[in-house]
Amino acid sequence: MVLKLLASCLFICLVYVPLAVARIRYHKWDVKYELKSPDCYKKLVITINGGSPGPTIFAQQGDTIIVEVTNKLFTDGVTIHWHGIQQFGTPWSDGRGGVTQCPIVPGDTFKYEFKVERAGTYLYHAHYGMQRDAGLYGSIQVSLPDGVSEPFAYDYDRSIILDDWYHKSISEQAVGLSSIPFVWVGEPQSLLIQGKGKFDCSSVPSPAGVCNVSNPECSPYSITVIPGKIYRLRVASLTSLSSLSFQIEGHDMTVVEADGHYVEPFVVKNLFIYSGETYSVLIKADQEPSRNYWMTTNVVSRPPNTTNGLAILNYYPNHPLQSPTTVPPHGPIWNDTAPRFAQSLAIKARQGFILAPPPTSDRVIVFLNTQNLVNGYFHWSVNNVSYTVPDTPFLIALKLKLGHVFDQTPPPNGYDFVNYDIYNVAKNKNGTTSNGIYRLDFKTTVDIILQNANTMTPNNSETHAWHLHGHDFWVLGYGTGKFDMYKDPKNYNLVNPIMKNTVPLHPYGWTALRFKADNPGVWAFHCHIEPHLFTGMGVVFEEGIDKVGDLPSSIMGCGRTRGFGRRP
Amino acid sequence: MVLKLLASCLFICLVYVPLAVARIRYHKWDVKYELKSPDCYKKLVITINGGSPGPTIFAQQGDTIIVEVTNKLFTDGVTIHWHGIQQFGTPWSDGRGGVTQCPIVPGDTFKYEFKVERAGTYLYHAHYGMQRDAGLYGSIQVSLPDGVSEPFAYDYDRSIILDDWYHKSISEQAVGLSSIPFVWVGEPQSLLIQGKGKFDCSSVPSPAGVCNVSNPECSPYSITVIPGKIYRLRVASLTSLSSLSFQIEGHDMTVVEADGHYVEPFVVKNLFIYSGETYSVLIKADQEPSRNYWMTTNVVSRPPNTTNGLAILNYYPNHPLQSPTTVPPHGPIWNDTAPRFAQSLAIKARQGFILAPPPTSDRVIVFLNTQNLVNGYFHWSVNNVSYTVPDTPFLIALKLKLGHVFDQTPPPNGYDFVNYDIYNVAKNKNGTTSNGIYRLDFKTTVDIILQNANTMTPNNSETHAWHLHGHDFWVLGYGTGKFDMYKDPKNYNLVNPIMKNTVPLHPYGWTALRFKADNPGVWAFHCHIEPHLFTGMGVVFEEGIDKVGDLPSSIMGCGRTRGFGRRP
The missing domain is CATH 2.60.40.420 (Cupredoxins -  blue copper proteins)
Incomplete structure (x- = not known):
């Protein structure tokens, strides 16, 4: 007993x-x-x-x-x-x-x-x-x-992922992107909220049974709220292409978290969100409770050609799918960069939760975001170098010292900032491809300057969303025009910069980041827009490879690691 | 110097x-x-x-x-x-x-x-x-x-591959085949001759630019011949589903080769050909030379729902794409099994080139071709066992003795031939899946009896095309009805059986094969109809695995061979 x-x-x-x-x-x-x-x-x-x-x-x-x-x-x-x-x-x-x-x-x-x-x-x-x-x-x-609480109060926690959606298969999209003539993916056919959208089936011919507006799979997503309660709504974007604005009819949103870090709260009617970002906003269900309210997404930063995404904020006990009779909020106009810039600047670390950045950096890398032609093929690049994926994964090649399985020449640390005109189509559009990587000294502090420029189309500069694997970075600043490496760093926010893993680069603008290269491994840093990444818009960092532990054999099986590793 | x-x-x-x-x-x-x-x-x-x-x-x-x-x-x-x-x-x-x-x-x-x-x-x-x-x-x-010549004379050598063609992606076809409810691939949208066919674009709605009858990629395939000359035409079929008849307007064909073996010549107007088969036929360009002639394929053995395939036999110097004004030969009716059976029986080894089969066999395996349900999923099977592909390739698993990476129970050697009614839907449609294999004693002679039966649809038995890897087999006989293992072997053709690698199994019929298990390795034997194989219609033989040489590490990288093999 x-x-x-x-x-x-x-x-x-x-x-x-x-x-x-x-x-x-x-x-x-x-x-x-x-x-x-x-x-x-x-x-x-x-x-x-x-x-x-x-x-x-x-x-x-x-x-x-x-x-x-x-x-x-x-x-x-x-x-x-x-x-x-x-x-x-x-x-x-x-x-x-x-x-x-x-x-x-x-x-x-x-x-x-x-x-x-x-x-x-x-x-x-x-x-x-x-x-x-x-x-x-x-x-x-x-x-x-x-026993630990958030520094803000809420009653319930909900989450949604925003997306855009294409009807062509990803293989067909990829074929177009890698063909001459280049076939761009175009604007998405619909915007999804938590995996649900609504395409107008009458807009294109399709074989019988392919498009059906009464399919329950595409009934709008609905979040039920209890009147009077406060909700933490986690909003994320995993769009392929689109930068979005998200809004809830009749409800302000208080931004409190970004990419896992507390934000000094600020209130928005429209939340701009870029592919790869996550936000938490607080909303209070304090509107007239006898009806539901629209939640909408709309494309910004590109001329939109896609119906707005729709979901329902359902006030209990109304029916979750009862459509509001009001006009859904259509969101801000697509080509006004100012409010997007302003939101980026408004995101600061919350008082009491500031992780101070190192005051200086050991290395500065400038990434000019360029569109290029490489042997006639269309590419997105940085510093006119378009990234290609090697057949042997870098982590294995470096850790096991497999030698020259990728380009050993380091890619450029910057561009010709004296002569390059970021406001016009480059005189020489030609670029190169490389699968070389940036090797960072372990535990050093690295600054990244993302510099936007004109694309190959006159009077056009696009929005990008850069995502870093393996780290959060401090967002030290955003600016318009060409980054001035003498003046602009003086205005860096070293007091309360937010830490993030994904950050926008606005048209004709720059974004300055800082991170510590303290995570042994090999890490991608790339534009989160899928067709941009697919056509080469990314780089790879290595740091502390000698401190990486024994690799599991399960990650092998391709390139030089085919039939490579442990013995039977 | x-x-x-x-x-x-x-x-x-x-x-x-x-x-x-x-x-x-x-x-x-x-x-x-x-x-x-x-x-x-x-x-x-x-x-x-x-x-x-x-x-x-x-x-x-x-x-x-x-x-x-x-x-x-x-x-x-x-x-x-x-x-x-x-x-x-x-x-x-x-x-x-x-x-x-x-x-x-x-x-x-x-x-x-x-x-x-x-x-x-x-x-x-x-x-x-x-x-x-x-x-x-x-x-x-x-x-x-x-210095060696064919035992038949011809002036020129040409080849074509026949195919059928679907508009749904292979992934979508595969999803349908592996879903509940089961979605069959259906009849093909067109028949291709050397990669070219003609779909009627007006027959289904499609988005702009998808279907275009004037696209030069789909102009008919044309073979140019010089009047008076004899052509060896190598005709092969790699259809997904369809059994075909092939014919050339106004021209007889003399069959001289099948699957790499000389055939005792015989003349046909319609050449029946099953997926995975190859034939050489001799044709003489001896018709009125001022015009071209149609070559056509049509579906047999299934109710056809596909326009016949068309190509052009072009008499020089007429224009290669000049369409004959005649009605293309439409080929034999789909549901008359007799002429197909007759052609199978007509194919014998050519005198002077007979490779005599061993007079007896060491083992007989009977494969009842069945349709089954396994946990509600639709499967094709043999002996009610549907084959599944393991994640570790058999050849590696067996040679490197990786143990129980596949089912160690041998699949059944036959079926309940006393009680099974091949003419009706099975009383018990349920089957099982297995990735077990047949292990053959090295250098023994093995007989395979393919036994057809009714499918899960009343009054329906389908044509199959069985293909053996790693060997040619002697085709000892074809019959209708249930194979009688006492009587039927007495009628085996042991004198001049053709050797082939692919052979039809006719509706409600049987086909008897013999081969020597003398090729060290692991060999698939399966129905060559792609959706039949995909849903499990196949088996695997092993023979002489201990005599297989060192495996190249390049074949590894999946299943238990992930990160497996040589060291860095």
Whole structure:
């Protein structure tokens, strides 16, 4: 009897106590193709356990997340990136195909295992080819440790992911992007909110059964709220192309979190959000409760050719799908850059939660964002160099010292800032391709200046959304025109800069970032716009490769790592 | 001067003389997706060096063929099977994904290297998922050694591959086949002759630019002949589903070769051809030379719902695309099994070229061809067991003794032939799946009885086309009804049976084969109808695995061979 009691105690100690401190959150996912109609138009979607978006991962700060991904596609490999998770000590779990691992081939199961070190709102998505745009994505919500509270009050927590949606298959999009003549993906056919949109089936001819506006799969997404309560709404964007504005009819939004960091609160009617960003906003259900309200998204920064995205804020006990009779808010005009710039500037770290940046940096890298022609093919580039994915992942090539499996010449640290005219089409549009990487001295502080410019189209400069793997960076400043490396750094915000993992670069503008190269591994830094990345808009950083632990053999199997590693 | 002459002699001896004996035929192929309109309807096609069909491989008996395949698809793996090539000593080059190798992942280059031991007409095609149906296929023509002649005379040699063509992507077809409710691929949208067909664009709505009957890509294929000359026409079929009849207006065809073996010549007006078969026919351009003549294909053995395939036999000097004003020959009626049966029986080995079969066999395996439900999913099976592809290729698993990576229970050697009613829908439609294999004693002689039956549809039995990797087999007999293992073997043709690698199984019939298990390796034997194979209609044989040489590490990288093999 006493022994039994002791055994029980031991069991409780071993199982329950450790669980309360740092749990393992185990998930088993099947990735497969399914025919779905997210916007009423039936096409192949890559699902996780039958859904797109996939299941939300809930965890607590300090937990370990294990996701066993089984590839049930037919011939496609797949990898999954955990967007915003820094992967300290597990760089092989970052999920960028060609950088940190070989693709998971059909039939195989790959185990992603990593710690979530920081509470906040994160994402996951496919990061191989253009598979994110086929619907393989979802949310990660990391809560604070027990006994710790957010510095703002709310009653309930909800989340949505915004997306844009194309009817052409990702393979067909990719073929167009890599062809002569170049075939651009064009504007999306619809905007999705939490995987649901509405395409006007009468607008194009389609075979019988392909487009059906009464398909329940494309009924609008609806969030039910209780009148009087405050909601934390986690809003994320994983658009392929579009920069968006998000708004809720009749409700102001107080921005309190960005990419996992607390924001000094500010109120917006329109939340601008770029692909790869996450925000938490607080909304109070304080409007007339007898009706529902529209939530809408609309395209900004490009001439829109897509119907606004629609969802419903449902005041309980009205029917969740009762459409408001009002006109949905259409959001701000697409080509007014000023309010977007202003929102970027408004995002500061919250008082009491400021992580001070190092006052100086050890290295400055300038990335001029360019469009180029390489042997007649269209490319997006930085400093006129367009990135290509090598067949052997960098992490393995570097750690195992496989030699010249990628270009050993470092890509350029900057551009000809004296002579380059960022306001006009470049005189020489020709660029080059490279799979060379930037090697950063371990634990140094690096500044990145993203410099926008005119594209190959006269009087056009596009918005980009740059995402860094493995780190958060401080956003030191935004400006318009050509960055002046003597004057502009004097105006850096070193007092309360926000930390983020994804940041916009506005048309004809610059964005200045700082980060510490303190995470041993190999990390992608790229424009989060999928066709931009696909055509080469990204770079790769290496830091502290000698401090990376033993690589799991499961990440191998391609390039020079085919049949490489452990013996039978 | 003398030295120079000697050096030249030596050079000639070393280079030219060996080349004349057994050359290396080197090919470098890029496999990629392209938008093509083979039947006027634009869709994604998998091309080799820009074409579908891919380049014809020309070789001489005894040559070594090297094909370096670079996978330039975006996220899809790929493998290529060399159909009819026996791969003695190189079983890892057979190209069946999941059986003999891991898929070649995007960016990787894989070297196929094998000898062509026998003159004749062969094929190559993708053999991973349903990729063959996306257009990755072509011809292999192996000529006789110098100084040896064919036992028939002809002036010129031409070849065509027949195909059927679907507008849905192979992924969408595969999703349908593996869904509940089951979505059958249906009848093809068109029939292609050497990659060209004609779809009636007005028959279905499609977005602008997708279907265009005046696209030159879908102008009919034309073979130019000189009046009076004799042509050897190599006709092959790589249809996804359809059994075909092929005919040339006004021209008889003399069948002289089948699957690389000489046939005792016979004359046909309609050549029946099943997926995976190759034939050579002789035709004489002896008709009125002022006009062209139609070549057509039409579907047999299924209720056709596809316009006949059309090509042009062009009498020089008429314009190659001048359409004959005559009505194209429409071919035989689809549901008359008798002439198809008769053609099968007519194909005998040519006198003087008979390879005698062993008079008896060591083992008989009976394969009842069945349709089944497995957990509600639709499957094709043999003996009610539906084959599934394991994640670790059998060849590697067996050679490296990786243990229980596949089902260790041998699949059944036969079925309940006493009680099973082949003329009616099975009382119990339920089957099972297995990735178990048949292990054959090395150098034994094996008989295979393919037994057809009613499908799950009343009064329906389908035509199948069974293809064996790694061997040719003797075709000992065909019959109708249930094979009687006491009586029917007495009627086996042991005198002049043809050897083939692909053979039809007629509705409600049986086909008896014999082969020697003398090729060390692991070999697929399956129905060549792609949606039948995809849903499980196949088995795998192992023989002499201990005699297989060291496996190249390049075939590894999936399943238990991920990061497996040689060390850095």
